[in-house]
Amino acid sequence: MELYGNLEGLKPRQLKQLNQLYRRRCLPEEVISAELARHLTLSSVACGRQLGLLLDRRGQxxxxxxxxxxxxTIPSLHRYRLGHGRLRGLRCVHTSFGPQGINREDLTDLTKLRLDLMAVIRIDIAGLPENIEIAHLLPDSAGEKYQLLPSTPLDRLKLQCLELFSSLESSAATAFTHSTDDHxxxxxxxxxxxxxxxxxxxDSVREISxxxxxxxxxxxxxxxxxxxxxxxxAIGSGKLKEIIVASMAQDVELLIFDHDLSxxxxxxxxxxxxxxxxxxxxLILDIFARRAQSREGKLKVELAQLKYRLPRISEKTTALSRLTGGIGGRGPGETTLExxxxxIRERISKIEKKLKKMARSRTIARKQRQKNELPQVSIVGYTNTGKSTLLNSLTKSRVLTENLPFATLDPTTRRLRLPREQEIIIxxxxxxxxxxxxxxxxxxxTTLEELAEADLLLHVVDCGSSDDLEEQIDSVEQLLGELGLNQIPTLMVANKMDLAEPETLLxxxxxxxxxxxCARDPASLPPLLEKIRNALEKSHAILSRPQPEFQDDRPAPDNPGRP
Structure with a gap:
């Protein structure tokens, strides 16, 4: 039989003694028999550690x-029933060396695992069971979720377990519900x-939140x-225990790490x-999957998801192998893992071919824009800094904007008229x-590499609420460098100036x-428009020649850049 928990440092003789506890049982109506309790406490003293037993309703x-x-630490109980209106069908009995009986962790385990009961046996100086303290749930109570019974000498305990469990379950048919129903x-x-x-x-916790x-x-x-x-x-055992207790106390379903895990x-x-x-x-892949709107964007997200999943398929089994007959075909064939x-590899190959075709179509459209000889400006920056809001304000567009990371995945191109009747693509x-x-x-x-065709980059930063502004700027500049775009002229735009500290702006x-x-205030934009024009003139992107016509998918709007 398998032993659970902290087995490090135990001698073979001690492990054998602990395994013998599986051979013992008590009557179904007993919390624990006197003989089993005595063997439990003596074994606990012999190994110098708390020991616990999970017993079913047969006393096994x-x-x-x-x-x-x-x-x-109670291990996973996924093998044991947890139906609507039912208790787990297991009671936990463990030893304690000090005077303390049932503690907060015990009550958390009792409540969140929906155990039949929790019992703690205190050990006397001779290593024998002394008093036992018991707690059980109160599913039909509007106040406390559990009841603590008085500490009692083990030989005087008269509690009838099966009657208690039956009473609790019959009076609480609707009280024990899964925590996810409430939210x-x-x-x-x-x-x-x-x-x-x-x-x-x-800062990392704030961003992942x-x-x-x-x-x-x-x-x-x-x-x-x-x-x-x-x-x-990923984390230490002590911190892991804290997380387990907190997750039980707060009805948590997910554990999110701000790191890549193996x-x-x-x-x-x-x-x-x-x-x-x-x-x-x-988590980021899930957000991208929610936000992708265009067919190309959805394919790119699916490609990233498949590449993430491929090395993580590790469940090896030949239970469903495809068997073939004949010479050279005997034995297990292609396993479900294979x-x-x-x-997945076939799907990745198909998606990559589709994306190459779409990339060629984008190249044709980009060459047409270059043929029109209109200066091109691209808005870049950290996620959720107001880039789409700025585009909407400049061009009177209605691109989706939300105060959430990655609200925009698909690039959006619009026409903008600068002061002195100069038109550009943004x-x-x-x-x-x-x-x-x-x-x-x-x-x-491929989408980001299109930025290489830009004559000017607008690097938008959120100066109003970010506590790690400098790190965000460094992250954007690093990624631009990786894409070979750090040679393109760049204007930094400090958005949300109405929320910024004067020292930050300075x-x-x-x-x-x-x-x-302030991207939401068109009156604050004329200085930016003038700087865009000056920067384009300095880079010779604007020449003194008649401007060709450029058509996006909407009629030319009025905008704050028009004199």
């Missing part, structure tokens, strides 16, 4: 759990781990740990917490972000010669 030992000197949005805990400072980790909000996920708690990622479970880390975390675990890349991988692009997933960057690389002006604007 289902799990033996080894903790440390302070607590035990529509999935509830999540976000975690940031790394060798950075606490301030950097908090915004990304979660964009995916319609409600973040109810967060944890940080300034240490190198653990290759086994399949091993995801599997270990899922088993330890019984939660769905997603990493930064998977089939899944082959199908394009809004997808926002950048720190540690943009490589598969997504590769999928959108710093941006001194270091980057940024132009302050």
């Amino acid at each position: 030992v289902e799990m033996v759990i080894v903790g440390d000197s302070q607590s035990i 529509e949005e999935p509830r999540a805990i976000v975690v940031s781990v790394g060798p950075e400072t606490s301030a950097r980790l908090k 915004e990304l979660a909000r964009a995916a319609n996920i409600k973040v109810v708690d967060s944890f940080t740990q300034p240490r190198k990622l653990d290759p086994h479970a 399949p091993t880390q995801v599997n270990n975390l899922s088993r330890a917490t019984e939660l769905k675990v997603i990493d930064r890349t998977l 089939i899944d991988r082959r199908r 394009t809004d692009t997808v926002g950048f972000i720190r540690r943009l997933p490589k598969d997504l960057l590769d999928a959108f690389r 710093w941006l002006n001194r270091r980057f010669q940024a132009t302050p604007i």
Whole structure:
């Protein structure tokens, strides 16, 4: 039989003694028999650790759990029933060395795992069971969710378990419901781990929380740990226990890490917490899948998702192998694992071919714009800084804008008339972000590389609410450098100046010669338009010649650039 928990350092003799607990049982109506309790406490003293038993309603030992000197951690119970209006069908009994009986962690386990009951046996100086303290749920109570029974000597305990369980379940047919029924949005805990400072980790938590909000996920708690990622479970065992307790207390369904996790880390975390675990890349991919509108955008997101999924298909099995007969065809054929991988590769190949055709069509359209000899300006910047809002204000467009990351995925091109009747083409692009997933960057690389045709880049920054403004600017400049676009003339635009501190605006002006604007206020835009014209003249993109006609998908609008 399998032992669960902290087995490190135990000798073979001790492991054998613990395994023998599986051979013992108690009467169904007993919390625990005196003989089983005595063997449990003696074994606990022998190994110097708290021990726990999970017993079913027949009195059979289902799990033996080894903790440390302070607590035990109950493993995954997904194999055991948890139907509507029902308890788990398991009761937990564990030892305690000190005077403390049932603690907060015990009550959290009782409530969130819906155990039949929780019992703690205190050990006397001879290593034998002394008193037992019991708690059980109160599903039909409007106040406390549980009831603590008085501490009682084990030999005087008269509680009839089966009667209690039957009474609780019959009076609470509608009280025990899954926690997800009470709220529509999935509830999540976000975690940031790394060798950075606490301030950097908090900034990381803030950003991943915004990304979660964009995916319609409600973040109810967060944890940080300034240490190198653990290759086994990403975080330390102590912090993992805190997360497990918090997740149970707050009805959490998701655990979101602001890092890329390996399949091993995801599997270990899922088993330890019984939660769905997603990493930064998977969360961003989900947001992109929600936001993609055009056929090309949807294909690019699907391509990135498939490339993310391919190396993570690791469940090897020959249970459903395709068997073939004849010489050379005997034995297991193509396993389900191989089939899944082959199908993903085939789909990746088809998508890449479709995207190449679409890229050729974009190239033709781009050459037509170049033939018209209109100067091209592209809006770039960190996600959710107001790039689409600026495009709307400049051109009277109605591009979708939301106060969420990655509201815009598909590039939008419009015509803009500058002062002195100069017309240009202006394009809004997808926002950048720190540690943009490589598969997504590769999928959108062709779109971003179109920026190379721009005569001028408008780098929009949010100077009103960002606490890590300089880091965001560095991230955008780094990505532009990776795409070979750092040689294109760039104007920095400090958006949300109405919300900015004077010191921030002064710093941006001194270091980057940024132009302050409020994208929602057209009256603040004329200085920017004049700077755009001057920059284009300086780069010789504007020449003194008649301007050709350029057509986008709408009639030419009035805009704040018209004199």
